[in-house]
Amino acid sequence: MQPLNSGILAGMPRATLQSMLTSAQQAYAELSMGKKGVSFSYTQGDGTRSVAYQPTSVEQLTQFIMQLQRALGQGSRRRMVRFRY
Known part of the structure; x- marks a missing residue:
């Protein structure tokens, strides 16, 4: 197991991490309920516009x-398994 102060998120303020966690959990809930769209298009006065977001999977979001x-x-946290003889 990695120490808490190592890895890709090391050095980030706790408040930022907590905010990211809240956002990720909200996104997980929306994705699980089918509320997250990935491609949108609309028409303006000068033509049609479209926006596409990269889709994510529930597994990727769970890992994050x-x-x-x-x-x-x-x-x-899992306890270390010890064998008794």
Whole structure:
């Protein structure tokens, strides 16, 4: 297991990490309920416009949420397995 102060999120302020976690969890809920769109188009006076966002998967979002939780010291930690003889 990585120490809490290492990894790609090291050095980020705790408030920023918490804000990112909240946003990621909200996105997870919206994606799970089918509320997240990835491509939009509309018509303006001078023509048609479209915007496309890169789709993400529930698995990628779950991994990101778990990474943020580890950086914040949250989430479940597994105890080390020890064998008795």
